[in-house]
Amino acid sequence: MPLLISEADVPLADPGAVAAALIEHMREHDVKFATQGARTIVEFYDGLGVLEATGDGLKLRVEAPDRTVLEILRAVVAEHVLAFAGEELADIEWRGDTEAGPLFSDFREMRLERAVMVAPRMRRLTFRGDAARFASRADLHVRMYFPPDGDERPQWPRPGPGGRTIQPPDGRRPALRYYTVRRADVAAGEVDVDFFMHEDGGPGAAFAAAAREGALVGMAGPLGRAAAPAAFTLFAGDETAIPAIARMLEEAPATARGAALIEIDDARDATPLVAPAGVEIRWLERARAPAGSRLLVEAVRAAPAPYDSDCFVWAGCEISDARAIRAYLRKERGLGHERHLVVGYWERESAVER
Numbered sequence: 001m002p003l004l005i006s007e008a009d010v011p012l013a014d015p016g017a018v019a020a021a022l023i024e025h026m027r028e029h030d031v032k033f034a035t036q037g038a039r040t041i042v043e044f045y046d047g048l049g050v051l052e053a054t055g056d057g058l059k060l061r062v063e064a065p066d067r068t069v070l071e072i073l074r075a076v077v078a079e080h081v082l083a084f085a086g087e088e089l090a091d092i093e094w095r096g097d098t099e100a101g102p103l104f105s106d107f108r109e110m111r112l113e114r115a116v117m118v119a120p121r122m123r124r125l126t127f128r129g130d131a132a133r134f135a136s137r138a139d140l141h142v143r144m145y146f147p148p149d150g151d152e153r154p155q156w157p158r159p160g161p162g163g164r165t166i167q168p169p170d171g172r173r174p175a176l177r178y179y180t181v182r183r184a185d186v187a188a189g190e191v192d193v194d195f196f197m198h199e200d201g202g203p204g205a206a207f208a209a210a211a212r213e214g215a216l217v218g219m220a221g222p223l224g225r226a227a228a229p230a231a232f233t234l235f236a237g238d239e240t241a242i243p244a245i246a247r248m249l250e251e252a253p254a255t256a257r258g259a260a261l262i263e264i265d266d267a268r269d270a271t272p273l274v275a276p277a278g279v280e281i282r283w284l285e286r287a288r289a290p291a292g293s294r295l296l297v298e299a300v301r302a303a304p305a306p307y308d309s310d311c312f313v314w315a316g317c318e319i320s321d322a323r324a325i326r327a328y329l330r331k332e333r334g335l336g337h338e339r340h341l342v343v344g345y346w347e348r349e350s351a352v353e354r
Contacts, residue, residue, distance in 0.1 A: 004070045004097040006163075008060045012085060015053040021084045022051065030326065032337055045223070047073050060092070068105040070097060071159055075104075078163030091162025100159040107156065107220040108133050110191065115211035119271040121197045122242070123208045124182065127217065131191050135184040136222045137251060140244050142181055144193070145174035145218030146203045156218050174218060175203035178345075180243040181222060191219070194243040225341055226251075230312035233258035233279075234305045236296055236325065240345045241316035242271055248314070249275040259303060263296040263317070291348070297324045307333045312340065319344030 012018055016038075023040055026033050032043040042049040047064035060077055064070035078092050110129035118124045134142055147154035148171065155168035167173050183192040195208035207217070226248050227233050235245045235258065245260055257278040263286060264270060270283045284295050296317055305311055313335065315325050322344040329335040329342070 003063045003065065004067060006062050006070060006074055006094045006096045006098055008092045008094045009057055010060060010081060010085075010092055011057040015056070015058050018081070018084050018086075019051060019053040019058060022080060025080065025084070030342075044076070045069050045072050049073055049077055051077075066105075067097075067099070071100060071104055072106070074163035075159065075165050079165070082164065091160065091164065094163060100161075103156055103158050104220060106133070107218060109154075109156070110217050110219045112211065112213060112215045112217070113190065114213065115208070118194065120268045121239075122269075122271055123195045123197055123211070125193050125195060125208055125211060127191045127193065127219070128189050129191070129219070131184045131189050132186045134181050134191050134219065134222050135186050138226060139222035139224055140180050140226050140247065141178050141224030142193075142219050142221035143223070144177050144179050144204065145220070146177070146207045147174045147216065147218075148172065152216075154216055154218070177202065177204040178224070179204065180224075180247065182243050182247055194246075196239045196242070224343065227314035227341065228312050228338070230339075231257065231310035232306050232312075234300070234303055234311065234313045235260040236262075236300050236303075236313070236315040236317065238263040238291060238296060238317045238321075238345075239265070239269055242269075244316055245314075246271065246273050249273055249279060252276050252279070259305070261296065261299045261303060263291075263299075265291070291318065294321060294324070297321050297328070300325050301328055307335065311335075313342070314340070315342040316345045317343075319347045 023035065026042060034041050038053045040051045047062060047069045050061040052059040058081065062070060062073035062077055064073055074094060108130045110127035113126045113128045115123055115125050145156060151172065154174060155172045156174065157165045157167050160166040179193045181191060182194045195205055197209065198205050233256065235248065237245050242262060245262065249260065254276050256276040259280040259282065261282050261284060263284045266285055273281055275281060284299055286293060286295055313329055315322060322342050326342040329340050
C-alpha cells in the first residue's frame with residue numbers, strides 16, 4: 001500500500017527558534033527523532049513527521065500508512081507548531097493527501113451496556129459498538145471522551161481544515177482521558193474498560209461510578225504499545241496500570257518469564273491476575289503513603305532483571321516516577337529505546353488521571 005503524504009509551508013519570523021523548542025519538547029516527552037542539520041525526522045503513530053527550518057519558515061511533511069494515522073499526525077504537528085510559534089498564525093494549509101471526514105477516522109461512538117465490580121475499587125464497564133476498531137494486540141489504550149452530565153446528544157471533536165482539532169463549544173466539550181482496552185470482542189461488538197475508582201477521581205471515575213446504562217461516550221485509537229517480545233519481561237506500574245499489566249499477562253505465551261511489580265495502596269487493590277507460571281507477581285503496598293512516592297522506582301532498581309540479555313521493561317505510573325525509572329534504565333542499565341517503554345499515566349501535582 002502506498003504511503004499517504006501531506007505537506008505544508010508555515011511562514012515564521014524565527015523558524016529556527018520554533019524548531020528548537022519543538023525538538024526540546026520531543027526530547028522531554030521521549031519521542032523518537034533524529035536531527036540532521038535543519039531537518040528533523042520524527043517517528044510516531046506508525047508514521048513519520050519531517051520538520052525543516054528554512055530562511056522564512058518551517059517545511060512540514062507527514063507520512064502515514066493510512067488515513068487514520070495521517071489525520072492524527074496532521075493534528076499533532078499542527079497543534080504543536082502553532083502552540084510553539086508564539087505568534088498569531090492562520091490555519092496551516094496542507095497539500096497532498098488532505099481528505100477528512102466529519103469526525104476523525106479512528107473515532108467511534110460507544111454506548112454503555114453494563115458495569116460490574118471486578119475488585120473492591122475496580123469497576124469494569126462494557127461498551128457496545130465497533131469493537132473491531134479497538135481489537136489490536138499491539139496497542140493497549142484508547143482516548144475516551146466523556147460528555148458533560150445531561151448531554152444526551154453529545155458533540156465530538158472533529159478535524160479542522162488546517163489539521164487542528166475543532167472542539168465543541170464550552171459547555172458541550174467532552175472531557176478527554178486515556179484508558180486501557182481490557183477486552184475487545186469483535187463478534188459481540190463489545191469493549192471492556194476497567195476504571196480504578198479513585199476517591200477524588202476525575203470525569204472517567206465519575207462516569208464509571210454513575211454507570212448509566214445506555215450512556216454515550218466517544219472512543220478513539222487504539223494507541224500505546226504493549227511490551228515487545230523478550231525472553232524476560234519486567235512489568236512495573238501502580239493502580240492505574242493494573243488493567244494494562246493484567247491484559248499483557250493474559251495474552252503472554254505460557255512459556256513467558258518475568259516479573260510484575262505493582263504498587264497499590266493496600267491489599268484491597270491486589271486484583272486477581274492470570275499470568276504464566278514463569279512470571280512472578282509482587283504487590284507493593286504503600287501503607288497509606290501518597291501514590292507516586294517512589295516505592296515503585298526503588299522496586300525497579302532492586303529487581304534482579306537480566307538486563308544484559310534479552311530483557312524488556314514496560315512501566316506505567318506517575319510521571320515523575322516514570323522519568324526516574326526511564327533514567328535508571330537508560331543511564332545505569334544502558335537499555336536502548338527498543339528495550340523499554342516507560343509511560344507517565346498521571347501527574348502527582350495535578351492528580352490528573354490518564
